[in-house]
Amino acid sequence: EVQLVESGGGLVQPGGSLRLSCAASGFTFSDYWMVWVRQAPGKGLVWVSRIKEDGSEIHYADSVKGRFTISRDNAKNTVYLQMNSLRVEDTGVYYCGRERWGFPEHWGQGALATVSS
Amino acid sequence: QSVLTQPPSVSAAPGQKVTISCSGSSSNIGRSYIFWYQQFPGTAPKLLIYDTDKRPSGIPDRFSGSKSGTSATLGITGLQTGDEADYYCGAWDTSLSAGVFGGGTKLTVL
Numbered sequence: 001e002v003q004l005v006e007s008g009g010g011l012v013q014p015g016g017s018l019r020l021s022c023a024a025s026g027f028t029f030s031d032y033w034m035v036w037v038r039q040a041p042g043k044g045l046v047w048v049s050r051i052k053e054d055g056s057e058i059h060y061a062d063s064v065k066g067r068f069t070i071s072r073d074n075a076k077n078t079v080y081l082q083m084n085s086l087r088v089e090d091t092g093v094y095y096c097g098r099e100r101w102g103f104p105e106h107w108g109q110g111a112l113a114t115v116s117s
Numbered sequence: 118q119s120v121l122t123q124p125p126s127v128s129a130a131p132g133q134k135v136t137i138s139c140s141g142s143s144s145n146i147g148r149s150y151i152f153w154y155q156q157f158p159g160t161a162p163k164l165l166i167y168d169t170d171k172r173p174s175g176i177p178d179r180f181s182g183s184k185s186g187t188s189a190t191l192g193i194t195g196l197q198t199g200d201e202a203d204y205y206c207g208a209w210d211t212s213l214s215a216g217v218f219g220g221g222t223k224l225t226v227l
């Protein structure tokens with residue numbers, strides 16, 4: 001059974017940083033692209049970033065380009081999202097997913113990141 | 118403002134059929150697979166339709182997906198009160214080199 005467990009969320013001030021992790025199990029992690037999607041409170045889904053199986057290809061939404069960095073450690077079956085220069089509008093639940101054509105096939109339960117002073 | 122356009126809400130009676138539209142452009146829906154998700158309050162989204170018209174195992178055949186040009190449609194037949202949820206479409210945008218979602222549609226089963 002595919003399992004994805006996010007961690008690392010929390011409260012941070014504007015301009016601060018957070019690092020989200022997503023631990024995967026139940027499939028061969030190194031065979032799949034991985035993706036992050038976020039959802040602001042009461043709002044819709046927003047695509048954030050994706051990373052290729054070996055980390056050699058990465059894409060970002062314009063809204064996070066230059067501030068967020070996606071990475072992965074295939075030895076640890078984990079994908080990360082380093083979020084810097086955080087803004088109030090980055091507040092929301094961040095979901096990781098095992099990806100298919102850019103979109104999650106399987107979703108984690110989400111990690112809440114709150115950016116507030 | 119979402120790149121893909123969905124109606125904010127749709128409604129229908131139990132047992133009836135409803136369709137949810139998702140409108141885009143030639144750089145996304147026009148040339149990419151479509152994904153549909155169902156989300157209940159306080160929970161993670163669930164994949165309903167992938168590759169435009171395929172259902173994951175466990176998703177009943179009451180749910181269907183289709184595409185024509187730059188628009189996609191999610192169909193739900195035999196509506197049940199348990200289908201009340203938010204529904205989102207998604208597609209890869211080749212111009213943005215990023216995924217894009219619709220703004221979501223709230224389904225009410227009257």
